[in-house]
Amino acid sequence: MDQIKYKYFITAVVMMVIPLSGLSIDIYVPSLPSVAQYFDAPKYLVQLSITVFMLGIGFTQLIGGSFSDSFGRRKPLVISMFVFVLLCFWIPYASSIYALLFLRLIQGATAGLFIVPMRSIAVDIYEGAEFQKMVSYMTMAWGLGTIVAPAIGGYLQQHLGWKSCFYFLGIYSGIGLLFLYYMLPETSKHKHPFRLKPTLARYKETLFNANFLLGLIFMGLLYSCLILFAIVGPFIIQVVMGYTPVQFGYVALLMGLAWFLGNTTSRFILHISIKKKTTYLLWIMFIISIIAVFDAIVFPLNIYNLVIPTFILFWAAGSVYPAFLARSISFNKTASGSVSAILGSFVFLVAAISSSAGVFLKSTSQIPLAVTFLAIVIICALIFYYDNKISKVLAS
Secondary structure (H helix, E strand, O other): OOOOOOHHHHHHHHHHHOOHHHHHHHOOHHHHHHHHHHOOOOHHHHHHHHHHHHHHHHHHHHHHHHHHHHHOOHHHHHHHHHHHHHHHHHHHHOOOHHHHHHHHHHHHHHHHHHHHHHHHHHHHHOOHHHHHHHHHHHHHHHHHHHHHHHHHHHHHHHHHOOHHHHHHHHHHHHHHHHHHHHHOOOOOOOOOOOOHHHHHHHHHHHHOOHHHHHHHHHHHHHHHHHHHHHHHHHHHHHHHOOOOHHHHHHHHHHHHHHHHHHHHHHHHOOOOOHHHHHHHHHHHHHHHHHHHHHHHHHOOOOHHHHHHHHHHHHHHHHHHHHHHHHHHHOOOHHHHHHHHHHHHHHHHHHHHHHHOHHHHOOOOOOHHHHHHHHHHHHHHHHHHHHHHHHHHHHHO
């Protein structure tokens, strides 16, 4: 198959599979209280099932980068997705919460191995402005999974129980695997021998670029806002407020829609410099976070005080995220697999570590969540300031 002639078809196949990383988290979120009850486990252990999944994704993407640059995109993608599908059908038979945590860690690890080649395919077949558009579309595809997953998960939880979420994931990823196996050609143009020393050298060259590293931390913190809501939200909305899993699914769908609309907004502000649009959006996030903290302290707990400021915050974060993603993923096109691996690894690891605060946050009030969002926005603003400062020094 001619990959240039059929590049839009290749993109369509990738777009179908790329939401899986977010889908695997968000479809399961409405089931967290039910899983705690099923295993008679404390809340923090159940919340860790999301954190360990993200840690698995983060760590294995570093390996996935070298595999992708050495063996191409197709083979690592197909093998890792096959194992992922098997784990989807294994997890419902976990005998304890600790077995569930272990299997989720391994599932996240396999997801990390197929995320890297999927992202790298865009670098292989697109260039220039078209590449930036495709990165934005890929982010939107991922965001679409985040939108629909909680609503699907809410219905599955309410009518079929938490195990059905993983059966759904297994069927969906299995269909994606069949498409990839039979229709995806090899797209890699630059292959490096699989040797440890050159691999580490490529990682060092990439990771020791200050702007690249700051961009990774910035994106990881933005993404951690979504994960924090996923970890804490079900217990506040379902357990404390008394809403059903389906109702929480709609709330989480709204939050995913906010991120998706932000990704869509980024398509219309491509002509604006990263510095200018990020400055405006960070100010919006800061003001909204202040308002959210004030509302949480002054007014009683209710769904509107929680949802409205969080929606605006996620929209702003989703608007700025694609610009930093495009900047980072195109850092070194001759080793795009390694760049993609480091990018994905650090974004997920930063998000996993920062969002792990959700395990320790009290779920009886929105105050801890609102304060944590404000702290993340302030840290992002400081990172952005130093990023610009370094850019000025390098340009002079």
